[in-house]
Amino acid sequence: MSTKSFKTSLRVTWADTDAAGVVHYSNYFRFFERAEEEFYASLGFAFTDLRDSGLWLPRVEAFCQYKKPSRYNDVLEIEVSVEDLREKVFRLGFKVTNKASGDLLALGHLVIVAADKQAGKATKIPLSILEKLRPLAKQIL
Amino acid sequence: MSTKSFKTSLRVTWADTDAAGVVHYSNYFRFFERAEEEFYASLGFAFTDLRDSGLWLPRVEAFCQYKKPSRYNDVLEIEVSVEDLREKVFRLGFKVTNKASGDLLALGHLVIVAADKQAGKATKIPLSILEKLRPLAKQIL
């Protein structure tokens, strides 16, 4: 399945940590987002293009399971996969590992909906995006 | 069930928003945490007391479903409930509503484990805390 996913890495900064000396749990969602943005860029589209076409990609669900903590200066590898792809909604999976140790740190997902900015309603994922996500999708309905 | 929950409210600040003009989805987890801290305070204990007794409360799972967006200056009401209570782990539920309109904005939960700081392992929730959470728990195992 490794051919069907995208990987990126980032370094934990001091501001990501909390007084327990580890990355604050909410920041994993910010890491997901950075990985998501780089994933889109790797496919050749950006939030900005979507926005200019009057489309938002609001999240309808966010989930993360925490396996092991990460600390300042750790390099994290984030694997993004398209877990599910439907007409108006898709689900991205995220797997975070410590790049040095290979330890699994976190598993999560985001459920994202295509939304018409003006109407404020769910709409079909544009074909140009759909065609890029489809070959990567583990499940298509 | 309203007698078995805790409610608090907060005002959305400018820094909570993103370029879509709404609260960034990751910030709901920060709102959960503020509500959690005030919930503990209402029961008469604080993270600081736990920490001084060598106990952490790491999160093993975080989840949020987003129903409607919130915007700068909105007042959000957050209801905290004890959805599940076990020997070493408990689950807090969060329900976020727009205080002015009454609209449901988000539903989420955190699964929290009691962990011995030194050993880095799950441990029993201290009796002093357990006794405070038990009367509020919807489910006890």
Added chain:
Amino acid sequence: MSTKSFKTSLRVTWADTDAAGVVHYSNYFRFFERAEEEFYASLGFAFTDLRDSGLWLPRVEAFCQYKKPSRYNDVLEIEVSVEDLREKVFRLGFKVTNKASGDLLALGHLVIVAADKQAGKATKIPLSILEKLRPLAKQIL
């Protein structure tokens, strides 16, 4: 001068801290912003009103001196004052003290400009705001 300032307080949350066990220095600017917003509210106007009239209040300068650290659960008192008021720009001062100990924690300021959203240029501070800020200003040019 105490009659010419506004005071508010907030409690340090876990997410505000970093691995040094203290509030991350960048978060004081978020505290300033919360205090600023409550200051405006106390005067009877909000960012939202400004926005609806096509006005932004971008910051052109931000400064903070750190005197003593603050920690999780500390209650901070923030005093806001109008240090300087000009035609298109004003400067708010912030003084942060630990409410329990009275210790001075931080001193800072923000220089804020009134900007026309469409034109993207500095513009006169609207009279309705100016009239509310003027009685509080330590210096007027």
Added chain:
Amino acid sequence: MSTKSFKTSLRVTWADTDAAGVVHYSNYFRFFERAEEEFYASLGFAFTDLRDSGLWLPRVEAFCQYKKPSRYNDVLEIEVSVEDLREKVFRLGFKVTNKASGDLLALGHLVIVAADKQAGKATKIPLSILEKLRPLAKQIL
């Protein structure tokens, strides 16, 4: 002076923006910190090494002037320079430009003190660090 500075770049993420559609001003301080950390790494030392030797590097002053806004997906170049170097304290300068347009976005600095973690007091900057910063310093006292 370009031989005496360090440059790094980063991409603005969605979470960095606010409802004005631009990077929230407080996030420039987070950008400074990331650049600072990479600057140290380029010199061969990390916060973690310092921490293990019982040293903190608390900030005593933070400052930023904002020239032009930056937006989602912009690539920012951050130049770090050692503006001043003394026995116990040093000042890092930051210059942020939009990499594509070359526009100057922000100028700032951090005043950083070497502090003994146990004693909670300012202490001499360790020789190993001093020797790495000295060749880069614009001013030495």
